[in-house]
Amino acid sequence: MVTAAFLVATLSLFFSGVPGLLLPRGSVAGERLALAMVVGGSTLGLAAAVGVVLAPAPLLFSYPWGVPGGNFALCLDTIAALFLLPVYVIALLGAVYALGYWPERLNPGTGRRLRLFYGVIVAALTLVLTAASSLLFLVAWEIMALAGYFLITTEEKKEEARRAGFLYLVATHTGTLALLAMFILLGEASGSLDFPYPGALAATGSAAGIFLLALFGFGLKAGLIPLHVWLPGAHAAAPSHVSALLSGVMIKTGIYGLVRLTGFFAEIPPWWGWTLLTLGAVSGVLGVAFAIAQHDLKRLLAYHSVENIGIIALGLGLALLGRSHGLPALALLGLAGALLHVVNHGLFKSLLFLGAGSVIQATGSRQIGGAGGLLRRLPVTGICFFGGAVAISGLPPLNGFISEWLVYLGALHSLHGERALSLAAVVAPTLALIGALALACFVKVFGALFLGAARSAQAAEAREAPASMRWPMLLLLAACAGIGLFPASVFPLLERAAQNWGVEAAGGLLAVAPPWPLTFVAWLLLVLAALLWLWRRRARRQASAADTWGCGYALPNSRMQYTPSSFAALLVDLFRWGLRPERHGGRAEGVLPASASFASHTPDAILDRLLLPLVGGGARACTWLRARIQNGSGGLYLLYVALTLCSLLIFLLLRG
Amino acid sequence: MIAAAILHLLLLFLLSPLLLGVIGKTKACFAGRVGAPFLQPYFDILKLLRKGFVLSRTTTWVFIAGPVVALVVPVVASLLIPFGALAAPLAFTGDLILFVYLFGLARFFTAAAALDTGSSFEGMGAAREVTYSCLAEPTVFFALIVLARLTGSFSLNGMLGPALAGQWPTGGAPLGLILVALLVVLLVENSRIPFDDPNTHLELTMVHEVMVLDHGGPLFGLVLYGAAMKLFVLGSLLVGLVLPWRTGSLLADTALFVIAMLLLAVLIGIVESVMARLRLLRIPQMLIGTSLIAAFAMVLVLR
Numbered sequence: 034m035v036t037a038a039f040l041v042a043t044l045s046l047f048f049s050g051v052p053g054l055l056l057p058r059g060s061v062a063g064e065r066l067a068l069a070m071v072v073g074g075s076t077l078g079l080a081a082a083v084g085v086v087l088a089p090a091p092l093l094f095s096y097p098w099g100v101p102g103g104n105f106a107l108c109l110d111t112i113a114a115l116f117l118l119p120v121y122v123i124a125l126l127g128a129v130y131a132l133g134y135w136p137e138r139l140n141p142g143t144g145r146r147l148r149l150f151y152g153v154i155v156a157a158l159t160l161v162l163t164a165a166s167s168l169l170f171l172v173a174w175e176i177m178a179l180a181g182y183f184l185i186t187t188e189e190k191k192e193e194a195r196r197a198g199f200l201y202l203v204a205t206h207t208g209t210l211a212l213l214a215m216f217i218l219l220g221e222a223s224g225s226l227d228f229p230y231p232g233a234l235a236a237t238g239s240a241a242g243i244f245l246l247a248l249f250g251f252g253l254k255a256g257l258i259p260l261h262v263w264l265p266g267a268h269a270a271a272p273s274h275v276s277a278l279l280s281g282v283m284i285k286t287g288i289y290g291l292v293r294l295t296g297f298f299a300e301i302p303p304w305w306g307w308t309l310l311t312l313g314a315v316s317g318v319l320g321v322a323f324a325i326a327q328h329d330l331k332r333l334l335a336y337h338s339v340e341n342i343g344i345i346a347l348g349l350g351l352a353l354l355g356r357s358h359g360l361p362a363l364a365l366l367g368l369a370g371a372l373l374h375v376v377n378h379g380l381f382k383s384l385l386f387l388g389a390g391s392v393i394q395a396t397g398s399r400q401i402g403g404a405g406g407l408l409r410r411l412p413v414t415g416i417c418f419f420g421g422a423v424a425i426s427g428l429p430p431l432n433g434f435i436s437e438w439l440v441y442l443g444a445l446h447s448l449h450g451e452r453a454l455s456l457a458a459v460v461a462p463t464l465a466l467i468g469a470l471a472l473a474c475f476v477k478v479f480g481a482l483f484l485g486a487a488r489s490a491q492a493a494e495a496r497e498a499p500a501s502m503r504w505p506m507l508l509l510l511a512a513c514a515g516i517g518l519f520p521a522s523v524f525p526l527l528e529r530a531a532q533n534w535g536v537e538a539a540g541g542l543l544a545v546a547p548p549w550p551l552t553f554v555a556w557l558l559l560v561l562a563a564l565l566w567l568w569r570r571r572a573r574r575q576a577s578a579a580d581t582w583g584c585g586y587a588l589p590n591s592r593m594q595y596t597p598s599s600f601a602a603l604l605v606d607l608f609r610w611g612l613r614p615e616r617h618g619g620r621a622e623g624v625l626p627a628s629a630s631f632a633s634h635t636p637d638a639i640l641d642r643l644l645l646p647l648v649g650g651g652a653r654a655c656t657w658l659r660a661r662i663q664n665g666s667g668g669l670y671l672l673y674v675a676l677t678l679c680s681l682l683i684f685l686l687l688r689g
Numbered sequence: 690m691i692a693a694a695i696l697h698l699l700l701l702f703l704l705s706p707l708l709l710g711v712i713g714k715t716k717a718c719f720a721g722r723v724g725a726p727f728l729q730p731y732f733d734i735l736k737l738l739r740k741g742f743v744l745s746r747t748t749t750w751v752f753i754a755g756p757v758v759a760l761v762v763p764v765v766a767s768l769l770i771p772f773g774a775l776a777a778p779l780a781f782t783g784d785l786i787l788f789v790y791l792f793g794l795a796r797f798f799t800a801a802a803a804l805d806t807g808s809s810f811e812g813m814g815a816a817r818e819v820t821y822s823c824l825a826e827p828t829v830f831f832a833l834i835v836l837a838r839l840t841g842s843f844s845l846n847g848m849l850g851p852a853l854a855g856q857w858p859t860g861g862a863p864l865g866l867i868l869v870a871l872l873v874v875l876l877v878e879n880s881r882i883p884f885d886d887p888n889t890h891l892e893l894t895m896v897h898e899v900m901v902l903d904h905g906g907p908l909f910g911l912v913l914y915g916a917a918m919k920l921f922v923l924g925s926l927l928v929g930l931v932l933p934w935r936t937g938s939l940l941a942d943t944a945l946f947v948i949a950m951l952l953l954a955v956l957i958g959i960v961e962s963v964m965a966r967l968r969l970l971r972i973p974q975m976l977i978g979t980s981l982i983a984a985f986a987m988v989l990v991l992r
Contacts, residue, residue, distance in 0.1 A: 423794070442786070442843065448837055458837075458838075465829065468826070470823050472796065476815065484749070550787075558794075582808065583808070584808075595815075607824075
């Protein structure tokens, strides 16, 4: 029943864009039909996911199909449900948002293909998250990757989108290659292409190879530094509701893969956890540092995805260490924190991307520095963005705090272990650094976009988004607040997911990390702030208005405001060793200087300074080698044939 | 628990501005002046609360939310931390994380309120405030790890309670190190000399004071009161670290705590009198150095 609902939901999503293809360009009917199918499919899928959560045991479904090597096998357990819930929610809200953001009548050239691949990627995502055989997983993974490519290049007329799409395609196929090798090794180890049962594999023999290949393949999708190079460009180039889907849920398939794979093994070598912790810490700190230095709103948000993937990796690393050292409480806290952060990040990051879309539509620009004062023009978008900013900074009383709190508790629990393990407590200061940097970054973004005075004519004339764009944001904000105010409601879910993963602690999550005081404090905070607010509000009516004090300067204007890049300059300077920001101009020359200009720019140091030179060097070396080997002289080619024959003969001799 | 909460809040509401008065008096003593009366901060706050509002035309609700949250946060946070031997009314596993993050919330709102005015001075102050906090926050967690390891507790009540008293003789070195580190954090977070000067206005080198340049009247009253409470709450963390012993009598415990807080205020006054402000570029170096001291303390307890 639940499985059937899930399959129907997947089919409905998969084909949601197809009727529109048969209808003429610019037809509103196709748009409405696609929306109806996405909404119907997502609602059904949500119901199925809830059914999975309520079911006493994981639901298994297997159908022998004609493709060699394995069955069409699905496994619907709580881990899958936890990842599926945000997929359906964000897909549904994103489709509604698209009505206002990318309407067919304004985008007849791209609308149909956008909706087609939107449906395809969501359906493929749900299959990736439920597949229980290697072949089905890889097929769904590839469909997802390709649909992602077409979504990123929606605006293919723009050079930037084509570049980002190509980089994404190269990255994702490199990852698939690693995953293919990984699944072959896994199949050899388990004896079948169907996924093994949790805890069925011994961590011997090829386990290290499997883990490293998975870390590379899945890490590339998730965007762990240094494998994140495709991510900022791709998220920036895609339409905003697609960015929300890509950043909110698509990159989480990498995390899902790592969680699922590590669940197969009975015991975990400690170095797995340490590797993931290190990668997580590097991704978290450098991701947010790169984000602070960005001027492009969507690139900035994309780097924050790298940061949050880092936080998730920290949690997962703690969970692995907990399993290696036999501390179930640590494993439970780490995994619960990681999984809850997956859900939370899906919610608040898509909220922020939808808010960014609304800002971009209103001002016509992705540059943060050109906006300002939007809170008066876009009050609803402003509040939603503010909520998202508070949540992503991990501040109470919203949901980001709850998951970070669990990871922190995990870090503290590692102090209970032996000496080698207690070093993992360093996760706590690392998280504190990441959180404080994220706060700095989002004060900058929110302040530059929504506060102060407008810095450009477009920002001064900005109009609030239509209702179809406002409601999805408000609902996402409500979801963020809901998890933040009632964390106990999601804890049983996390606990069951941990059981599916093979971790069970005495008393469960509620005993290790009782969340009720958090609820109490969150409400106390809200009530006190509301009381003070009401008290002040009465007096505020008699307030007199004045200009902002210009420190004696009589003619202040909006260009004299502190710019976002100045705001970030102190922090960018502290991280100069990793970011390598570029500065141009800015020096006034002579006694009576002429007008001068200054620009700063922070490209992705790992892509531009490491990867591209490396790949370029490799390509040149190959060209050089090819020119030597294939130089057009027939005699040399004959020599090659003779040499090959000789080596084959020697090989046969040695074998015989 | 209710009685404990009421006592906690009474101490906080009534005594927090006194700390500012004591600091001012100490500085006046060092300068050879008579100085303002001890109760001057109370008069200032009352005077401000009675005034009318003047709001900048560029501001929105964020501008008012800043002082409101900055006042609410120390009140809520005070419930999580023991005042000397008076146990915290609200203690649970992991409350230390909430304690630190609550102040993060206040910082988010005050910095946003500063940017809401559109003034470049306030933008500068906000940028510095969030930057320095990035460097101070890891220090706090290094210190808390030391306490958690030594006492085996994940709650502020346990970390600063009798379990800590038994650790001072053996764990004096790491505890002394984190004491220094936390004192630096206290000075940074409350914008005191040598990191910031609460008495200068209109200097490009200021941090916190410049953020509230456009807040006036009752809003500035809230800011002042909130700042006093923040000093009180963060100060009680230091006092709890130095004075984990219990006398057993409620009256003696309370008196001991109040005396310790006043001594802390005198100490801050002395620091402010004998030190000059650091150059702006030195502050990050100083903060990173402090983080390293705290990290070293952690290494000492983990070995």
